[in-house]
Structure formats: C-alpha cells, structure tokens
Amino acid sequence: MRIEVFFTPPEGYPTSLQDATVAVVDVVRATTSMVEALAHGARAVFPVVATEDAVRLAVSLGREDTLLCGERRGEKVEGFDLGNSPREYGPDVVADKRLVWSTTNGTRAFAAAGEAGRVVAAAFTNLSACAREVADTEHVVVQCAGRLGRFALEDALCAGYLVNRLVESRDAVGETRPELDDAARAARALAQAVEPTQAFLASTEGGAKLVEIGLGEDLAVCARVDHHDVVPELMDQALTLPARG
Amino acid sequence: MRIEVFFTPPEGYPTSLQDATVAVVDVVRATTSMVEALAHGARAVFPVVATEDAVRLAVSLGREDTLLCGERRGEKVEGFDLGNSPREYGPDVVADKRLVWSTTNGTRAFAAAGEAGRVVAAAFTNLSACAREVADTEHVVVQCAGRLGRFALEDALCAGYLVNRLVESRDAVGETRPELDDAARAARALAQAVEPTQAFLASTEGGAKLVEIGLGEDLAVCARVDHHDVVPELMDQALTLPARG
Known part of the structure; x- marks a missing residue:
C-alpha cells in the first residue's frame, strides 16, 4: 500500500488517480456533517462547488424531498434550508432526504478528487470505518x-490519524x-x-x-472519534452509504 | 511576534507582506548551497526562475566574474558553470564572484516572496543565525x-526548527x-x-x-546545523551578506 496526503486541493494531481481511493477530509465541518446526515438516514449528499449550481440541482432533483445545505464564511447560505453544522442533521430533519451541499472548502476538495477511481468522505467521527474500508x-x-x-x-x-490506523492494522497482522x-x-x-x-x-x-461566530459547540461533534460506523462513498455525483455485504 | 509557515509557494499571499520578514527555506539544496557560497566569499547570489533569464542576466553582469549556477531534475543545467550541490561552492571557486542561480523549486520560492519587506535565506546550516536575525x-x-x-x-x-528556536528564545527571557x-x-x-x-x-x-542520482553526499552538508553564522538577505534582486554592525 502507498499513502499520499495532500494538505490542500492541488491544481492537478501529479499522477493519475484512476486506481486510487481518495479519502476527502474536512473535519470542521463538511465531512463531519455529511457523515452525521448519512448516518441519520439521509438518502444522498450531492457536493456542489457553486451555490447557484446547488440551487439548480435541488430544483431538478425535486424540491419536495431535497434540502439545500451549506455555508459561506461559516454561516448558512441565504435561502438555504440548513447550514454546515453537524448538529443540524438529526434523523427527524434528514431521513430519506436528498441533500445538495455547498461549502467554502469541503466541496472543492470533492471536486478536485472527482477524477479518482473511488472517493470516500472521512472525518474523526468515522475514522476506523474509513480505515477498514480502504485497508485493501x-x-x-x-x-x-x-x-x-x-x-x-x-x-x-485527521489525515495523520487515518495514516496511523492503516500502519497499525498492517503491523497487527505482520504485513509490510x-x-x-x-x-x-x-x-x-x-x-x-x-x-x-x-x-x-x-x-x-x-x-x-x-467559536467566534458562536458555533463552538459544533466542535464537540467534530471531535467524536469513531462515533459512526459508516463510510459515505461518491457515486454519480452523490455520496451515499453503499449497502454492506 | 506572529509566525506563519507556507509549505509551498502560494499563488498569492492572503495578506500583504510589506511589513513581514520572509525566510525562504530550500534545504535540499538551494538555500543550503547559497549559504555555502556566500559564507565562502561569493559577492552576491541572484535567484532567477527561468534558465534563459539567468543566462541573459549573467551576460549583462559580465561573464568574467559571474558564474551560472543551478539545476533541473537535480543535475547541472547544460552550459552552466556549477550545479546545485553545496560541495561545489568552495572558497577557491566562488570568492568575489557573482552567482546567477536557477533551480526547480528554490528560486520560485524567492520569486513568490519578492514582494515582502525583507527576505532572507534559511537552511539548517544557518538556523540559529537566522533565528537571531528575525528575533525582533x-x-x-x-x-x-x-x-x-x-x-x-x-x-x-527546517521551518519547525526555526519556529522552535524563536519560541525558545522568547521563553528564555520570559517574553510572550x-x-x-x-x-x-x-x-x-x-x-x-x-x-x-x-x-x-x-x-x-x-x-x-x-541519492538515486549519486549526490547523496550533499545531504551531509545540508544536515550541518548551525555550521555557518551568516544570513543572506535579498536586496535589489540579489542575496548578499549585509555588513554586521
């Protein structure tokens, strides 16, 4: 196994990612919140870079069971249904909904990784599940x-914790x-x-x-290591939880 | 004091650097080699991004006391006088010479930092001298x-060592x-x-x-912490050693 980390979305990747699995990490808060939403029964999360494109997509998916989610400068986008706080994504709010999601940094990272063979969403909240999912x-x-x-x-x-989990799991079974x-x-x-x-x-x-804008309590959720046993995976523009075998 | 680290040259800096001191670090090998050259009596080092511009500048400075220095893919540029190896920059070779220098990464970092109020060259070899120089x-x-x-x-x-030196020197005198x-x-x-x-x-x-291209011995020089007590400073496109007060 070869592990590369990119601390910021690159202009372009130096090598093809066709055969790679990319774990996108945006602890504060996009991937943490997406994990919450999907673990709580949301049907799919569509990461979208521009807010206008998010609105268009929500309309074309059908506004009745689609929620517009995301932030600019940390605050909910005007006219959107939900912000980027993991505390907003309870089962009562998101069950069976499609979520179209646009944030300042997180959705750009998904866009950058889009060319990869496989893309998953990682956060502290689903760390071990992610490590198991990419272990092979x-x-x-x-x-x-x-x-x-x-x-x-x-x-x-979070990237370092994921790397550590992968190193340790190999060590545990005496693999390279x-x-x-x-x-x-x-x-x-x-x-x-x-x-x-x-x-x-x-x-x-x-x-x-x-903390400055009064959302410091979100960080308690972002810090819950292994709280969920789910790995959102990107398929046809949407993150979903693949059925487990 | 506020310290920011950039791990790669940015497209543009988020805030003005007019009042900042930028320490450019390219341990393997540009700043290490430039420190060697200047400590060994070179008159000035001109970092230049493109090799064609380096040739033009060397001609305009006067080829008789100017050396063309630098690398592409780690190897000396064809037609240049010297490569990017710190072992090439002995006093017998560089004393009183002007050096026009082009490398793959290091000279780009100087170009990015060019807008700053003050720019110095840092490596492990001049770590403490740099820390002292920027301490105020x-x-x-x-x-x-x-x-x-x-x-x-x-x-x-190397950036981390420089940060540590600055933190420790403040701690030593009980400053914030x-x-x-x-x-x-x-x-x-x-x-x-x-x-x-x-x-x-x-x-x-x-x-x-x-190591792959047979230049692994360069790394022994790059690892000599505090071997030189000099701080190259960029003035009018050239790195020189300012006269000490």
Missing part, C-alpha cells in the same frame, strides 16, 4: 480540504507497512503528538473562527 | 520551497510566545519528533531522488 487498497490518497487554499491543522491531524509520502509522514508525526479534543479543535484557525 | 520582527513568514508544488518534509522540518498559525504549529510538532540527520534527509522524497 493499493493506493490511498488523503485529500484534506484545508482552509481557503491553506493548510488546516485539524484536517492534517504502507509506503508514506513526505506529507503522510508529517501528518503521522502530528497525530502522534496531539489528541483531537474539542479544545484542540477550538485552538485551530478554523475552529477559532467557528 | 513583528511578522515572520517561513516560505518553504517544497517540491514541484508539493509538501517537502525536509523544508517543513510568538503566535503560530496552523502550519507553524504542525511544523513545530514535526521538529519536536525528528532530528535532521543525513539519514533522515535521505529518507525524504527529495533526498531519495538525490
């Missing part, structure tokens, strides 16, 4: 959303360790030094901004 | 060269700690876990490529 893959790419094109500490930390690129090694060093607590998330640049 | 600055930016637009572990490690951005915190965690040995540098993606 030859080439794993962890694509962090970052923040406005820059390095985001919480995403790098995954080959790590420079960024994967740095993420791993970070994961070995830091616990993903709510307080730690609040100390990051993105977390601090969230 | 309000806004420090560490600009890693990276590798082909991607994260480079050795540059991130510098404010670190997300990337500076990640670099620091890396520096607290790893020693910059020749073997470690050889294990990085850039270092391994160098």
Whole structure:
C-alpha cells in the first residue's frame, strides 16, 4: 500500500488517480456533517462547488424531498434550508432526504478528487470505518480540504490519524507497512503528538473562527472519534452509504 | 511576534507582506548551497526562475566574474558553470564572484516572496543565525520551497526548527510566545519528533531522488546545523551578506 496526503486541493494531481481511493477530509465541518446526515438516514449528499449550481440541482432533483445545505464564511447560505453544522442533521430533519451541499472548502476538495477511481468522505467521527474500508487498497490518497487554499491543522491531524490506523492494522497482522509520502509522514508525526479534543479543535484557525461566530459547540461533534460506523462513498455525483455485504 | 509557515509557494499571499520578514527555506539544496557560497566569499547570489533569464542576466553582469549556477531534475543545467550541490561552492571557486542561480523549486520560492519587506535565506546550516536575525520582527513568514508544488518534509522540518528556536528564545527571557498559525504549529510538532540527520534527509522524497542520482553526499552538508553564522538577505534582486554592525 502507498499513502499520499495532500494538505490542500492541488491544481492537478501529479499522477493519475484512476486506481486510487481518495479519502476527502474536512473535519470542521463538511465531512463531519455529511457523515452525521448519512448516518441519520439521509438518502444522498450531492457536493456542489457553486451555490447557484446547488440551487439548480435541488430544483431538478425535486424540491419536495431535497434540502439545500451549506455555508459561506461559516454561516448558512441565504435561502438555504440548513447550514454546515453537524448538529443540524438529526434523523427527524434528514431521513430519506436528498441533500445538495455547498461549502467554502469541503466541496472543492470533492471536486478536485472527482477524477479518482473511488472517493470516500472521512472525518474523526468515522475514522476506523474509513480505515477498514480502504485497508485493501493499493493506493490511498488523503485529500484534506484545508482552509481557503491553506493548510488546516485539524484536517492534517485527521489525515495523520487515518495514516496511523492503516500502519497499525498492517503491523497487527505482520504485513509490510504502507509506503508514506513526505506529507503522510508529517501528518503521522502530528497525530502522534496531539489528541483531537474539542479544545484542540477550538485552538485551530478554523475552529477559532467557528467559536467566534458562536458555533463552538459544533466542535464537540467534530471531535467524536469513531462515533459512526459508516463510510459515505461518491457515486454519480452523490455520496451515499453503499449497502454492506 | 506572529509566525506563519507556507509549505509551498502560494499563488498569492492572503495578506500583504510589506511589513513581514520572509525566510525562504530550500534545504535540499538551494538555500543550503547559497549559504555555502556566500559564507565562502561569493559577492552576491541572484535567484532567477527561468534558465534563459539567468543566462541573459549573467551576460549583462559580465561573464568574467559571474558564474551560472543551478539545476533541473537535480543535475547541472547544460552550459552552466556549477550545479546545485553545496560541495561545489568552495572558497577557491566562488570568492568575489557573482552567482546567477536557477533551480526547480528554490528560486520560485524567492520569486513568490519578492514582494515582502525583507527576505532572507534559511537552511539548517544557518538556523540559529537566522533565528537571531528575525528575533525582533513583528511578522515572520517561513516560505518553504517544497517540491514541484508539493509538501517537502525536509523544508517543513527546517521551518519547525526555526519556529522552535524563536519560541525558545522568547521563553528564555520570559517574553510572550510568538503566535503560530496552523502550519507553524504542525511544523513545530514535526521538529519536536525528528532530528535532521543525513539519514533522515535521505529518507525524504527529495533526498531519495538525490541519492538515486549519486549526490547523496550533499545531504551531509545540508544536515550541518548551525555550521555557518551568516544570513543572506535579498536586496535589489540579489542575496548578499549585509555588513554586521
């Protein structure tokens, strides 16, 4: 196994991702919230970069069972049904709904990864489930959303935890360790030094901004390691939970 | 003091760098080699992005006391006088020469940082001298060269060591700690876990490529922490050693 980490969405990937599995990570908050929504019974999540495209898609899917979700500057987009807070995605709100979702960083990361053979959504909340899901893959790419094109500490930390899980699971059965690129090694060093607590998330640049606008409680949800046993997978533009065999 | 780290040259900086000091880091090998050259008596180093521009500048400066330096794919550029190996820059070769220098990653990082109020060249070889030089600055930016637009572990490690030196020097005199951005915190965690040995540098993606083309001995020079007490500073397109007061 070969693991590469990208701390921000690249202009283009240096090699083809046709045979790769890409795990998109946007801990604060897109992938955390999408995991909540799907674990709570949403039918599908459609990540869309532009808010206008999100509105168009919601209309074409049928507004009656589709919710418009997402944020700009951390706040719900005007006219949308829901923001980007994981606490908004309870079963009573999302069960059987289609969610069209647009955020500042997370949905861009899905767009960048779109060319890959397989794309999944990862967060602390579904860490072990993701690690198990990609464990037999030859080439794993962890694509962090970052923040406005820059390095985001919480995403790098989550990438490091995912790398660690994959290294440990190989160690446990005496298999060859995954080959790590420079960024994967740095993420791993970070994961070995830091616990993903709510307080730690609040100390990051993105977390601090969230606290500033009164949404700091979201971080308690973002920090719940392995709270859900689901792995959203991108198929035909939508993240869904594949039926388990 | 506020410290920001950029792991790769950005398209543009999010805030003005007019009042900032930027430390450009390209451990393997541009800034290491430039520090060697200037410590060994070179008069000035002109970082230039394109090799054709380097040739033109060398001609206009006067070919008799100007050397063309740099690499593509790690190897000396055809027709150039010297490559990018720190071992080529002995006093007998470079004393009183002007060096026009073009490399794949390092000179791009200088170009990106060009708008800053002040730009210096940093490597492990002049780490403490750099830390002392920027210690009284309000806004420090560490600009890693990276590798082909991607994260480079050795540059991130050097950035982390520089951040650590600045934190420690404040701690030593009981001053407020510098404010670190997300990337500076990640670099620091890396520096607290790893020693910059020749073997470690050889294990990085850039270092391994160098070993592959038979230049692994360069890494012994790149790993000499605090070997030189000089800080190259960019003035009018050229790095020089400012006269010490």
